Structure formats: structure tokens, C-alpha cells
Amino acid sequence: MTTDSNQPAHRRLRARFVAISWRDLAVSFGPxxxxxxxxxxxxxxxxxxxxxxxxxxxxxxxxxxxxxxxxRYKTILARxxxxxxxxxxxxxxxxxxxxxxxxxxxxxxxxxGGVSQGLDxxxxxxLGSMFYAPISVFYRGERVTKLxxxxxxxxxxxxxxxxxxxxxxxxxxxxxxxxxxxxxxxxYDGQEAAQALIDGRVxxxxxxxxxATGPTMGKLIRTPGVRxxxxxxxxxxxxxxxxxNQLTLPRGVFDLGRNLPAQPVHVISxxxxxxxxxxxxxxxxxxxxxxxxxxxxxxxxxxxxGEFPSAQVHEFPIxxxxxxxxxxxxxxxxxxxxxxxxxxxDRIVVLLVxxxxxxxxxxxxxxxLYSWRVKSRLYRWYGALIALEREALADDAHTEYKNLRxxxxxxxxxxxxxxxxxxxxxxxxxxxxxxxxxxxxxxAMNAEPGASDASGVTGGDAVQRAGGVPPQADDSAGGAAxxxxxxxx
Numbered sequence: 449m450t451t452d453s454n455q456p457a458h459r460r461l462r463a464r465f466v467a468i469s470w471r472d473l474a475v476s477f478g479p480x481x482x483x484x485x486x487x488x489x490x491x492x493x494x495x496x497x498x499x500x501x502x503x504x505x506x507x508x509x510x511x512x513x514x515x516x517x518x519x520r521y522k523t524i525l526a527r528x529x530x531x532x533x534x535x536x537x538x539x540x541x542x543x544x545x546x547x548x549x550x551x552x553x554x555x556x557x558x559x560x561g562g563v564s565q566g567l568d569x570x571x572x573x574x575l576g577s578m579f580y581a582p583i584s585v586f587y588r589g590e591r592v593t594k595l596x597x598x599x600x601x602x603x604x605x606x607x608x609x610x611x612x613x614x615x616x617x618x619x620x621x622x623x624x625x626x627x628x629x630x631x632x633x634x635x636y637d638g639q640e641a642a643q644a645l646i647d648g649r650v651x652x653x654x655x656x657x658x659x660a661t662g663p664t665m666g667k668l669i670r671t672p673g674v675r676x677x678x679x680x681x682x683x684x685x686x687x688x689x690x691x692x693n694q695l696t697l698p699r700g701v702f703d704l705g706r707n708l709p710a711q712p713v714h715v716i717s718x719x720x721x722x723x724x725x726x727x728x729x730x731x732x733x734x735x736x737x738x739x740x741x742x743x744x745x746x747x748x749x750x751x752x753x754g755e756f757p758s759a760q761v762h763e764f765p766i767x768x769x770x771x772x773x774x775x776x777x778x779x780x781x782x783x784x785x786x787x788x789x790x791x792x793x794d795r796i797v798v799l800l801v802x803x804x805x806x807x808x809x810x811x812x813x814x815x816x817l818y819s820w821r822v823k824s825r826l827y828r829w830y831g832a833l834i835a836l837e838r839e840a841l842a843d844d845a846h847t848e849y850k851n852l853r854x855x856x857x858x859x860x861x862x863x864x865x866x867x868x869x870x871x872x873x874x875x876x877x878x879x880x881x882x883x884x885x886x887x888x889x890x891x892a893m894n895a896e897p898g899a900s901d902a903s904g905v906t907g908g909d910a911v912q913r914a915g916g917v918p919p920q921a922d923d924s925a926g927g928a929a930x931x932x933x934x935x936x937x
Contacts, residue, residue, distance in 0.1 A: 479810075480807070480810040480811070480813075480814055483806055483810060484806060484807055484810070487805075487806045487807075499530075499729040499731040499732050500729065500732070501529060501530060501531060502530070502531045502532075502533065503525075503530065503531075503532055503533070503555045503556060503728075503732060504532075504533040504534075504535060504553055504554050504555050504556070505518050505521065505532055505533070505534055505535065505554070505555065505556040505557065505558070506535045506537045506542070506543040506546045506547070506554050506556070506557040506558075507534050507535065507536065507537060507543075507557075507558055508536070508537055508538075508539050508540075508543075508558065509536060509537070509538070509539070510536050512638075512659070512661070513581075513660075513661060514539075514540075514558045514720070515534070515536065517558065517578070517579075517743055517744070518532070518534040518558065519534060520739075520742075520743045521534075521736070521739045521740070521743065522534055524738075524739040524742055524743070525735060525736075525739055528735060528786075528787040529787070530732070530735065535554065537557075537609075538607065538608065538609030538610055539560075539563075539606075539607075539609055539610030539611045539612065539613075540557075540558070540559045540560040540563040540610070540611030540614070540720075541563045541564075541567075541609050541610065541611055541613075541614050542609045543557030543558060543559050543723070544557065544559055544563065544564050544567050544569065544572070544723070545567060547572055547723060547724075547725060548567055548568050548569060548570075548571075548572065555724060555725060555728060556575075556722060556723065556724045556728070556736070557722075557723050557724075558578070558720055558721075558722060558723075559611070559720065559721050559722075559723045559763075559764075560581050560611035560612075560615065560656070560718050560719075560720050560721075561581075561615075561691035561692070561718030561719055561720075561721065561762045561763060562611075562614065562615040562618055562689060562691050562692070562718050562763070563611040563614040563615060564763050564764075565614070565618070569763070569764065571725060571726050572723055572724070572725060572726070572764055573723070573724055573725075573726055573728075573764055573765055573766065573767035573770070574721045574722065574723055574724075574761070574762070574764035574765065574766050574767065574770065575721070575722040575723070575724055575733060575736055575737055575740070575757070575766075575767060575770045576721065576722060576737060576740070576756075576757040576758055576759050576760070576766065576770055576774065577719035577720070577721050577756060577757060577758050577759075577760040577762070578719070578720050578721065578722050578740050578743075578744050578756055578757050579719065579720055579744045579750075579751065579756050580693065580695065580717045580718075580719055580720075580750045580751060581611075581656050581660070581717060581718055581719065581720050582656065582660065582695055582715045582716070582717035582750065583615065583616075583619070583654060583655075583656040583715060583716055583717060583718075584654075584655045584656065584660045584665060584676060584677075584715065585652060585653070585654050585655075585676070585677035585679075586642070586645055586652065586653050586655070586668045586669075586674050586675065586676055586677070587645075587651060587652035587653075587674070587675055587677060588645065588648070588651060588652075588673055588674060588675070589651070589675075591675065592675075592677055593677065593678055593679070593680035593681075594623070594680060594681060595619060595620060595622075595623040595625070596623040596624060596625070598620075598625065598631065598651065598652050599623075599624065599625055599629075599630065599631055600630045600631055601631060601632070601651040601652060602631075602632040602634065602649070602650045602651045602652070603616075603620070603625075603631060603632070603633055603634070603650060603651065603652045603653070603654060604634050604635075604636035604637065604640075604641035604644055604645065604650045604652070604653040604654065605617065605620070605633050605634070605635070605654050606635065606636075606637040606641070606654065606655075606656075606659060607635050607636075607637045608635060610637060610659070611656070612637060612654065612655065612656045612659045612660075613635070613637070615656060615718065616654040616656070617633075618689075619654075619685070619689075620633075622688065634650060636650065636653065637655075637659045638655070638659040638661070638664060639664055641653040641655060641659070642655075642664050642667060642668050645668065645674060646668075646671055646674070652677075653668075656717075656718075665702070666702060669702045669703070669708050669709065670702075670703065670706075670708065676697075676709055676713055676715075677713075678711070678712075678713045678714050678715075679694075679714045679715055679716050680714070682694045682714040682715070682716050685716045686716065690762065691718050691719070691762040691763055692716045692717065692718055693716070693717050693718070693719065694714060694715075694716060694717075695714070695715050695716070695717050695750060696712055696713070696714055696715075697709060697712065697713040697714075697715060697749070698712055699711060699712055701749055717750070718762070719756075719760060719762065721762065721763075721764060722736065722737075722740060722757070723764055724736075724767065726767070728767070728769075730769040731787070733767060733769040733770055733773065734769070734773050734778050734779075735787065737757055737770060737773050737774075738778070740756070740757040741756075741757055744756040744757060745757070758774075759771060759774040822868070822869060822872050823872065823875065825866055825868075826863075826866070826868075826872070826875055826876060826879050829859055829862070829863055829879060829883075830879070830882070832855075832859050833859065833882060833883065833886050836852055836855060836856055836859070836886055836890070837886050837889060837890075839852055840852055840886070840889055840890045840893050841893070849890070849893075849894040852890055853887075853890060856883070856886060856887055856890060859883060860880075860883050860887075863876075863879060863880065863883065864880075
């Protein structure tokens with residue numbers, strides 16, 4: 449056998465066999481890495497940050513029903529490490545104004561229905577209705593069943609900025625009573641309005657929301673000469689004003705012994721909603737509704753157990769997070785883990801899911817892509833071999849022998865310089881055998897111009913059998929040339 453130094457340059461094997469082709473691996477992994485980075489960036493952009501530890505709620509006057517409910521929320525939220533700052537206010541209307549003003553550091557507010565007319569409520573959503581705030585109209589004199597019967601009299605409608613005043617003005621206007629007319633509208637509210645009615649300084653007092661407290665209502669219902677108005681048009685009010693509900697106070701509900709009231713009384717009532725900005729963290733939304741359920745979920749004179757909080761839609765749309773809560777409750781993690789651990793786990797899950805969805809298919813694709821890149825360096829030379837063999841079979845092949853042989857030598861030299869992973873060495877040697885096969889056919893055609901392959905199988909057929917050994921030609925020159933090439937290899 450001849451030594452490597454005596455072989456022609458194109459026959460010398462300079463191929464580099466490596467354990468792995470890092471370049472091919474990098475190119476195969478590159479798209480996967482880029483897609484993974486994009487998925488991570490998208491997940492980080494979409495995932496919610498950790499919920500804030502401090503939120504601010506605008507309630508109502510200190511001591512009002514709104515203020516009392518807010519203080520109970522504060523105690524419940526503190527169990528999970530959330531600090532609730534409770535701000536006093538003039539009432540529902542000021543709460544809406546604060547929420548609508550981006551300069552105000554307010555996240556939540558208790559808002560009675562019917563008070564947001566004329567205000568910009570864009571970007572505000574409801575976490576649900578929390579409780580009823582019935583409109584209680586107490587008066588002196590003969591029995592009255594319509595608000596229009598108070599025309600020309602003195603009516604206490606609540607302080608400026610309160611929800612009671614805003615709603616009272618709306619209902620009185622629907623009955624033809626407006627400020628500046630013959631009817632005197634005073635700013636008394638709550639206990640002050642009750643005392644003014646008892647003293648005879650006003651003829652009627654409209655109490656609602658945080659002004660209609662239990663002690664105030666009980667005091668007035670027991671005062672001789674003071675009546676609670678029965679809204680004969682209650683059904684019409686609920687049709688005209690969609691945020692109103694019709695309630696019936698049964699006989700004796702305030703005092704069974706004295707049978708107060710003596711007859712069932714129909715009243716109309718908005719609900720009080722917990723209103724938030726759209727930016728409220730979803731985890732806090734769930735926590736606040738849970739607190740509201742604990743505070744307002746029990747039965748009382750006006751509601752059944754479990755009736756509130758509810759997803760009733762009035763002036764503000766129900767937030768997506770609240771709608772999801774009312775439909776399916778708290779998420780799995782928040783049901784089984786402490787709040788802050790569940791919040792962290794929830795964000796990690798949101799971060800990992802899209803990455804896993806991208807990476808698992810990508811990692812299954814990478815080996816195939818890597819294999820394709822390595823094999824493509826071998827397969828690209830088969831096209832050149834097939835072209836050479838077809839030219840060798842042409843009638844004038846013997847005249848182009850030197851040119852064809854030179855081109856075949858160039859192909860072999862290029863193949864011998866390839867960098868191939870060891871796992872694909874078998875395919876490398878199969879390619880070299882095919883080069884030798886084409887060389888033998890070329891030499892045979894040059895030795896016998898016009899001769900054809902007795903087997904009828906062209907070199908192209910053999911070359912295209914990936915991984916196979918080319919068939920031996922019947923002519924002795926082709927067989928000898930193939931055997932010689934195999935030995936040299």
C-alpha cells in the first residue's frame with residue numbers, strides 16, 4: 449500500500465473528525481435561544497408585578513356606615529399583610545371625584561348608585577355591589593305616597609357632596625321639584641336632619657346611604673307624628689332608574705311589640721358599590737371581595753344571607769377580575785397557599801408557561817436541525833457527482849475526460865477537507881466510495897468510448913441510494929477501478 453505522502457493531493461484525507469460540531473450546534477440552537485429570549489421578554493412584560501402592600505380607600509364621614517365598613521375591611525386585609533388607608537370624605541360623589549382624578553392617591557371608593565351623573569368615570573370599574581342603601585323619606589302630617597306631594601314644603605336632602613343629596617336631587621327633579629323653586633331644600637343630613645324633623649324645622653327628611661343609620665332610623669320611626677313614606681310608585685322608579693331596587697319592609701320589622709311599621713312599606717334603594725381604578729392588582733381584587741363577603745354577607749333587615757357582595761351591574765362595569773371571581777371563586781393557588789406565596793407562585797407560573805410551551809417543541813427540533821446541517825455538507829456533493837456521471841455517459845465524454853477528471857478530483861479534494869462529527873463518519877466514507885465509483889465509471893468510459901453499462905443501472909441510481917454501496921458494473925474495467933478505489937480508501 450502506498451503511503452500518504454506518495455498519493456495525489458486530492459486523495460489525501462485531511463478531513464477533521466470531531467466529537468461534535470460546535471458551529472452547527474450553535475446555528476441549530478441560535479433560533480431556539482432567540483425565540484426563548486423573546487418568550488421570556490413577552491412573559492415579563494405581560495406578567496403582573498407583585499401586589500402593593502398599601503392601598504387607599506375613600507369612604508365617607510367618620511362614624512358613617514361607609515366609614516364603619518371600611519374599618520372592617522382594614523382589619524381583614526391586615527391578616528394578609530395589606531395596609532388599607534381609609535380616607536374620610538363628604539360621601540359617594542367626592543369618592544368618585546377622587547377616583548377619577550389621577551392626581552389623587554386613591555385606589556378604591558364606596559359609591560352609592562345614582563351619584564356619578566356629570567362626572568368622568570372612564571377607567572373606573574366595580575368590584576360588585578356591597579349592600580343596599582335604601583332611600584328613607586320621613587315626614588310629618590297626613591299620609592303621603594308620592595314625592596311630588598312635598599312640593600312647596602321644606603325638605604332636608606343632605607349635605608353638599610354627599611350621595612344622599614345627589615340622589616335626592618335626581619329623584620325630586622323627576623317629580624318637578626328643583627332648587628330655586630317654591631320648595632325649600634336644606635342641607636341637613638343624618639342626625640341633624642332627624643332632629644330638624646322632630647323639632648318641626650323641616651317637613652320631610654330624605655335619608656339614604658351612610659346618613660340612614662340604624663339609631664337614626666329607630667329614633668324617627670318611634671317618634672309620634674313622624675311617618676315613613678310608602679313609595680306607591682316604587683316599581684316605576686326602578687324602571688326609570690336602573691340603579692334602583694324595590695324593597696319591602698314587613699310589618700313590625702323595626703319593633704315587633706309596637707308593630708312598627710304597622711303596614712308593609714315599599715322603599716326604593718340603590719346599592720353601594722366598591723369602585724376601583726382599572727389598574728387595581730388582580731390579587732387585591734380577590735382579597736377585597738373576600739373581605740366584603742365577610743363584612744356584608746350576613747342576613748339583616750334588608751337582605752338575605754349570601755346576597756352580597758354580588759355582580760350586579762349598575763353605573764360602573766364589573767371588572768374582568770371581579771367577574772372571574774364571582775364565576776369561579778379564588779384561583780387554585782390562592783385557595784391552598786398563603787396570599788403572598790400564592791402571589792409569587794402565580795407570577796412564576798405565568799412566566800414559565802409560555803417559555804415551556806416554546807422550549808419543549810424547540811428542543812425536540814434541535815437534534816433534527818443539527819443532523820440536517822451536518823448531512824447537508826455531505827449531500828451537496830451528490831449533486832456534483834450525478835452531474836459528472838451523466839456527462840461521462842454522453843457520446844463525447846472521451847473528449848472531455850481530462851476536464852471531467854479534474855472536476856472529480858476537485859470534488860474529492862473538497863470532501864476530504866470536510867469537518868465531520870464522528871457520529872456521521874459512516875456517511876462520510878459512503879460518499880467517498882461513491883466518488884470512487886464515479887471515478888471508475890469515468891475511467892471505463894474513457895478506455896472504451898461509446899461503451900455502455902451492461903447492468904443498465906446508472907451511477908445516479910447508485911448515488912441516490914443514501915448510505916448504500918454502489919452496485920458493481922459488469923465490465924471488468926469498471927469493476928477493477930472500483931476495487932482499486934476501495935483499497936486506496
